[in-house]
Amino acid sequence: MELVIINLLDGLVMGLLLFMLSSGLTLIFSMMGVLNFAHASFYMLGAYFGYQISQYVGFWPGLIIAPVLVGCGGALIERYGLRRVHKFGHVPELIFTFGLALLIEEVVQFIWGKSQMAYDEPAVLNFALFSIGGNEFPAYKVFMIFIAVGIFLVLLYILTRTRVGLVIQAALSYPDTVQNLGHNVPLVFMGVFGVGTALAGLAGVIAGPSLGTFPGMAFLLGSIVFVTIVVGGLGSLWGALLASLLIGWLLTFAASYNVHMSDVLTAIGFTPPEDMAEHFLRDLWTLTMPQIGPILPYILMVLILIVRPRGLMGKREV
Amino acid sequence: MRKTTSILFAGLIAGVSVFGAAQAQDVKIAFIDPLSGPFAGTGTQGLAEWRYAADQLVNSKGGVLGGGKLEIVPFDNKISAKESLIQLQVAIDQGIRIIAQGNSSGVANALTDAIEKHNKRNPDKHVLFINYSAVDPALTNDKCNFWHFRFDANADIKMDALTDVMMKDASLKKVYIIGQDYSFGKAVAAAAVANISKKMPNTTIVGNELHPIGKVKDFTPYARKIMAAGTDAVITGNWGTDMVGLGKAVIQAGYKGPIYTYYAATTGITKTFGAEGKDVIRLVGEGQLNPPVSKRAADYVSGYKAKHPDFDITQPRIANAVEMLAKGINKAGGTDIVKIATALEGMQHASIWGGNVTMRAKDHQAIQDIHIEVHTNDKITFDFDNSSYGLYVESTIKDAGMNSPTSCKMTRPS
Structure with a gap:
């Protein structure tokens, strides 16, 4: 039971981290129709910027400065890169963001090298806040939870209670009508892209110390972020939150319990083969849950696409 | 008469210089490891350590074969087994007979097979394989051969x-x-x-x-x-x-x-x-850095840090490999690979890191502290x-x- 509680908390941290990435991506995707392959690269940039700033002035200023830098960079890329490519259609946009992701990874390796950076939690949060059954829970993770929840509340407020939010929501569905009403839709796009990438950058700053700051971090987390927004439903903030938490818990619990495939297969009535080493299905029989954990979100995505193509909370078909 | 004398004289000089070259012969070692791609960092550090070891431990101490230098020639294999075999062929074509490799047991397995085949087919152009890092036990068990020597302890x-x-x-x-x-x-x-x-x-x-x-x-x-x-x-x-x-x-x-x-x-x-x-x-x-075992070891490390402030001695065994190889070449009195390999078999060596390194003859696995x-x-x-x-x-x-x-x-x- 204690292990379940601690796993729930760990999964919550993972899920909220995914949410900070997917919330920006889902807004960008639904508004501009751009599948931004480089989104996780902005997350990586956030971590590296945060690390570099922390070398001079400490962790806390980095928490503010790095996301702002990443957001400005994102806005400039939208203004001078993506917007120019936009008129040629979706495929050039896709290729543009894909190239951008590769470029950012190479630049990061060029500047900071290939080794892992020694980006550590700030000393003031580097202690165990509480412990459940001998398992300690770091204060830093509690801090991550608070930041992510705070971001969610702010986003929710802006999108549903302010004039800017209303324009964004309207531009999501009827960009031409919004433009005809006199709103500057390209500016809205640029703002959304900037804020989305800034959120990814913020996620990078707070995840860098805990999950590691290295050139492969964008690829490692990036692949799963797309799954999150498809499962949650495009353009839905609640959907992004729900799907992120679901996938966070899925990953955590899959890695935590050594459920053997042989037990599952025996339980549903199959008999194990006499000679396991020679059997043609031996790979299936010897699988354990932690080994297949990383592919579970993809299976979930396929199931969602079959059963409910619009995603859990989405309003339109993918 | 005059002409004959000068021809004789020229011949004499040529003979002396050929003799001199045989005395002080440079020996090239092909370093085949990743120098680009995701593992370039590891390969680059290994290359720097090889070069430093060759200079410090051999070339500045009289070299090999009466004043010849050990020269490390880098070949980038991008940590791919396929690329390594190409680089091996390039190295052999350049006349290099000693191969050093370490990163990835997969590459080492491919190289040891290729070198064994090559040596079987080309008895006049034998090649020696110095494995300084790959720790897959198979390399000194089922897949062992006379040309492969491992200087790290296996897994x-x-x-x-x-x-x-x-x-x-x-x-x-x-x-x-x-x-x-x-x-x-x-x-x-x-x-x-x-x-x-x-x-x-x-x-x-x-x-x-x-x-x-x-x-x-x-x-x-x-x-x-x-x-x-x-x-x-x-x-x-x-x-x-x-x-x-x-x-x-x-x-x-x-x-x-x-x-x-x-x-x-x-x-x-x-x-x-x-x-x-x-x-x-x-x-x-293997390889003790702290506390330093001797002033010699300490000087060796500080010298390396002075030369490469951002690198570390990541693979101390490279020093053993270089020293033992130089000993083997000197004992063989030339670059005949069979003689060098025979000299390395069972060789005892007082390591710069303390203790003894013994190249076990039956499987070419270095035994060390x-x-x-x-x-x-x-x-x-x-x-x-x-x-x-x-x-x-x-x-x-x-x-x-x-x-x-x-x-x-x-x-x-x-």
């Missing part, structure tokens, strides 16, 4: 030495084995299980699992399992970011016991663990990553694996 010998030390600690009742899901991770796990069940009857293995390599986003769930099992010691063969991720997660979950590793140092890892890993991270390996080192900043003379943290030798197994079994059946050239 089985390291685990044997590690469990020799662990068995003396009666408090280690529960051991958790975790590794990356591929051949090396499985080999480490198998060796750990075999050694622990043989030598430590009062110890139970509370966990033995493999995780996907390079795909785990967060190691916290694994750390929770390790904590829940009441683990006293963790054993892992993880490297790179999987090593850092696992280590940090386990420490942050409140684990205080030892984490025994093969590769948890240098190339940023030491710096990243920093204070958190102090007295927790341990490493089994293996240390269990702890990650700390106390009494550290030579740190890693300029972080003030480094590895301090806690215990030493003399001539580890001296009598370890081998399935090697070597055919020697007659």
Whole structure:
């Protein structure tokens, strides 16, 4: 039971981290129709910027400065890169963001090298806040939870209670009508892209110390972020939150319990083969849950696409 | 008459110079390892260490064959076995007969096969394989051959030495084995299980699992399992970011016991663990840096740090490999590979890092002292990553694996 509680908390941290990435991506995707392959690269940039700033002035200023830098960079890329490519259609946009992701990874390796950076939690949060059954829970993770929840509340407020939010929501569905009403839709796009990438950058700053700051971090987390927004439903903030938490818990619990495939297969009535080493299905029989954990979100995505193509909370078909 | 004299004279000079060249002959060594791509960092450090060792230990001390120099010629294999075979052919075509390689056992397996075939087909152009790092036990067991020499301890010998030390600690009742899901991770796990069940009857293995390599986003769930099992010691063969991720997660979950590793140092890892890993991270390996065994060893390391401030001595065995190779070349009195290989067989060598290195004749596995080192900043003379943290030798197994079994059946050239 204690292990379940601690796993729930760990999964919550993972899920909220995914949410900070997917919330920006889902807004960008639904508004501009751009599948931004480089989104996780902005997350990586956030971590590296945060690390570099922390070398001079400490962790806390980095928490503010790095996301702002990443957001400005994102806005400039939208203004001078993506917007120019936009008129040629979706495929050039896709290729543009894909190239951008590769470029950012190479630049990061060029500047900071290939080794892992020694980006550590700030000393003031580097202690165990509480412990459940001998398992300690770091204060830093509690801090991550608070930041992510705070971001969610702010986003929710802006999108549903302010004039800017209303324009964004309207531009999501009827960009031409919004433009005809006199709103500057390209500016809205640029703002959304900037804020989305800034959120990814913020996620990078707070995840860098805990999950590691290295050139492969964008690829490692990036692949799963797309799954999150498809499962949650495009353009839905609640959907992004729900799907992120679901996938966070899925990953955590899959890695935590050594459920053997042989037990599952025996339980549903199959008999194990006499000679396991020679059997043609031996790979299936010897699988354990932690080994297949990383592919579970993809299976979930396929199931969602079959059963409910619009995603859990989405309003339109993918 | 005049003409004849001058021809004679010219002939005499030519003869002398040819004789002189035979006396002081440069020997080239092809260094085939990744110098671009994701593992370029490791390869580049290895190359720098080879060059430094050749200059410091051989070339500035009179060289080989009466004043000749050891020259290291780099070849980039991008850590691909296929590319390595191409580079091997390029090196052979350039007339290089000695190959040095270390990163990745997969590459080493491909090279040792290719070199054995080449030597069979070209008895006039034999090639020697100096393996300075690849630790797959098969290379000195089933796949051994006369041309391959391994200067690192293989994975089985390291685990044997590690469990020799662990068995003396009666408090280690529960051991958790975790590794990356591929051949090396499985080999480490198998060796750990075999050694622990043989030598430590009062110890139970509370966990033995493999995780996907390079795909785990967060190691916290694994750390929770390790904590829940009441683990006293963790054993892992993880490297790179999987090593850092696992280590940090386990420490942050409140684990205080030892984490025994093969590769948890240098190339940023030491710096990243920093204070958190102090007295927790341990490493089994050869080559003692702290405390320095002698002034000679200390001077060697400081000289290297002066030359490459951002690098560390990541693979101390390279110094042994270079010195022993030079000895073998001098003993052979030329570059006849069969003679050099014969001279290396059974060679005893007083290592710069202390202790003796014996090149075991029956399988060409170097037998040397293996240390269990702890990650700390106390009494550290030579740190890693300029972080003030480094590895301090806690215990030493003399001539580890001296009598370890081998399935090697070597055919020697007659």
